[in-house]
Amino acid sequence: TPQRFQLENINPRKLFICAAGVDNHGEFAALVESKLGSIPAVPLDALKGRSQAEYLGGETRNLTEENELNIALGFEAASWTDKDVFAFLVAEALFGARGDRKGSRASRLISQNATLDDAAAFSFHFSDSGLFGLRVSGPSTNASQLSQILVDQLRNLTQPIGEEELAIAKKALKLRIFRGMERQADALEEAAKSLRTFGSFAVLNDYVRRIDEITGDRINSVISATLRGKPTLVAVGGDVARIPSLDRLHTQLQQ
Numbered sequence: 001t002p003q004r005f006q007l008e009n010i011n012p013r014k015l016f017i018c019a020a021g022v023d024n025h026g027e028f029a030a031l032v033e034s035k036l037g038s039i040p041a042v043p044l045d046a047l048k049g050r051s052q053a054e055y056l057g058g059e060t061r062n063l064t065e066e067n068e069l070n071i072a073l074g075f076e077a078a079s080w081t082d083k084d085v086f087a088f089l090v091a092e093a094l095f096g097a098r099g100d101r102k103g104s105r106a107s108r109l110i111s112q113n114a115t116l117d118d119a120a121a122f123s124f125h126f127s128d129s130g131l132f133g134l135r136v137s138g139p140s141t142n143a144s145q146l147s148q149i150l151v152d153q154l155r156n157l158t159q160p161i162g163e164e165e166l167a168i169a170k171k172a173l174k175l176r177i178f179r180g181m182e183r184q185a186d187a188l189e190e191a192a193k194s195l196r197t198f199g200s201f202a203v204l205n206d207y208v209r210r211i212d213e214i215t216g217d218r219i220n221s222v223i224s225a226t227l228r229g230k231p232t233l234v235a236v237g238g239d240v241a242r243i244p245s246l247d248r249l250h251t252q253l254q255q
Helices: 003-011 024-035 085-095 104-110 142-157 162-179 186-199 204-212 217-229 246-255
Strands: 058-065 068-077 118-125 132-139 229-235
Touching: 003 024, 003 186, 058 104, 068 118, 068 204, 068 217, 085 104, 085 118, 085 132, 085 162, 085 204, 085 217, 104 118, 104 142, 132 229, 142 217, 142 246, 229 246
Parallel strands: 058 229
Antiparallel strands: 068 132, 068 229, 118 132
């Protein structure tokens, strides 16, 4: 029920009240107290524990009448607090994230491959798990070629990475983080997330330092280990049946 959800989640033990541009802390604290002070405190033993996420892998193919085919192939990745999370983020920037592909592998791949309409990496990280992979799209008649591109590009991330290419990827990731924190509201949200996740406020210099620490060898090692896990395949569009089986794709990745 809504009442039970509120008691378990919207209670003083779980609330973080953050604000920017506050001139008088006392007045702000009094305002929060007047608005939220009536929320009942819940004993610790009454709070519902959060279950651990369980990554399962698997596949889903959604056949449509479209002539376009979208394929994503992903694997379980690091949680947000894991030491390797920035290796995944730099790898994502290296290949090219959606909407941010200038100078990336995806940009070059699209310009050189007539069978490819779009390509991007994705890297999602949560409190207890994550997801990393690549996605491509193109004419559904090229289903097998699109699948092979996914496999080849994932395997390429396990191969030696040039220092110049790595530097470009790191710069792109830093710029993305800087842009994401330009507005005061965005910076405040990031600070609140950092406090909730790490127990302290992260500053831009912390992110820059962790990005600079990532080496090409570290990316190779992390991605190699990731590709040995269970894959997740999502395909939407025409001719989804022409995409090789999940087991076949996984086998190709190990070759």
